[in-house]
Amino acid sequence: MRRNQVAVVGAAETTELGVVPNASQLQLHADAALNAIADAGLKLSDIDGFATAVETPQQVCHYLGIKPTWVDGTSVGGCSFMLHVRHAAAAIEAGLCKTVLITHAESGKSMIGKLPRSIPADSLQGQFEAPYGVYGPPSMFPIPVLRFMKTYGITHEQLASVAVVQREWAAKNPRAMMKDPITVADVLNSRMIAYPFRLLQCCLVTDGGGALILTSADRARDFPRKPVYIMGTGESVETPMVSQMETFNSSRAFKVAGPLAFKEAGIAHKDVDHLMIYDAFAHLPLFGLGDLGFMPYEETGKFIADGNTRPGGKLPLNTNGGGLSYMHSGMYGMYALQESVRQMRGIAPAQVPNAKISVCHGVGGMFAASGTIVFTNER
C-alpha cells in the first residue's frame, strides 16, 4: 500500500469510560460512532464503509442506520481495529468506498448485552488446552513469560516496572481509571493472579468503546481536524492456542506485522517519536520492543526499568497509561489507536512535544494475531 494516501479524520471514545452501567454493548458502539461522526463534522449518511469486531457489521450498521457499500467484520481479538484500519485504507485507495467508520465497544465490566464467549469441547482448544485448567486470559496470556525471562535474563522487578511507568503516564490522563502512583514493591506485593503475574501486572476490566473515521488524504484537508495519515501497516496471525506458538521467546505474528508496517512507512526505529504497544499484561511491551526490532530482547526489561519509556524518556510508550492503567474493555486495540491519533493531532493529555511519527502495535488473543499501524501528521 502507498503511504499517506488515507487519513484519520474522526476519532473519539465513548462519552464515558470505565463503569458504564446505563448502556448496552451495542449502545456503546453507537455512542462512540456518534462522537466520532461529530468530531469529523459528518452526517451518518456520509458513511459508506464500515468495520467492527465481535459484534457483526450488520448488527451495528442496522442499529446506527448506515447503508454501507463496503464492510469488514475481521474479528481476531483486540488488534482487530488495527487490521480494520489497514483494510479500510486499502479499500479507500481501491475506490470501494470513500468514508469508513470503524467501531469498537465492549461492556467488559457491566456485561450488558455482551455476547457470550465459549470454547466448544470438540474444538482443538477444547480438547488440548481447556482440560488443563485455563480459564480466561490471566491463566493463558502469561504462560510464555517464564521462558522469555529465562532466555533473556529478564527479572521480576523489570516486569513490575512496566506497570509502574505506565501508572506515571496514567496520572497525566484525567480519563485514566487508575491514577495513584505505585512502586515496584507495590506491584510485587499485589495479589497473585497467575504466577509470575500479580494483580497490577494484569489489565483492567472496564466498559467503553471508540470509533475512527478514515477517508482519502486528498479529501482529508477539508475536514475540521488535523489529518492523521496512515503511513504504514502490517498484520498477521499465528495460532489461537498459546501452547502451540512457534516459540515463547518472541511472537511470530508481531515479527510479521511490525516489520511490514515499518517497511511500508519507510522509517527507521530512530524516527519513532511515540509508541503504543498493546499491554494486556506486563510482558507485552517487552515482546513488542524486541519483535519490532527496537532493541535486543535482553535489553527490553532494563530499558523500561531504567525509565526510557516514562514521561520525559527517549521513547514515550503507552502514554495513556495503557491497558494496565487507562482502561481495558476486553479489546484494547481501539484505545491504543485513539491515543496515537491524539498524539498526532497534538491534543493528548500527556502530549509528547513535536511528535511526528507514532507506531501503534496491537495483539489479538493470546499472541494469536497482530496488527501494526504507523501514523504521521506530516504528508
Next chain:
Amino acid sequence: MAEPQRARPKPTPETQHFWDGTKAGELRLQRCDACAHVYFPPRPFCPSCASRKVSVFKASGKGFLYSYVINHRPAAPGFAPPYAIAVVELDEGPRMMSNIVDCPQTPEALELNMKLEVAFEALDDKITLPVFRPAKG
C-alpha cells in the same frame, strides 16, 4: 449438588486416534511419511509439507518443562488453586499443554527444563487425559 467438573474434551474424527491412545496408556503423535515432520495437535495431513501420507506412532512420553503459570484466580471448574498450567516440550519436538502431577505446585519445585514423563489420568470411561510428572532417575 454435583462438584463442578473440569472441561471434558470431545474427540473429532481427526483426533479420535489420540484419545484412543491415551485410554490405552499411549501418547500418540503423528509423523509425515514424506518429510518426517512430527506434529501436534492431530490432523490428517502434514502442516509442514501438506502431504496427506502421515502415520500415527507411540511417542516416548518424555520431555521437559518449557514454561508454565501457577494459576491462583479465577480457578477453572474442577481445579483447586493454586495449580500449574504447563507447556511440555516432547523429545519428539511438539509441545503440548498439560498439568504437572506428583510435584508441589510452587516456583521452587517447578524448574524450567526439568525432565518430565507422561502419566495418564482417567476422567471417565471415555476420556483419559495425558498429564506429566517429574521423570524418575
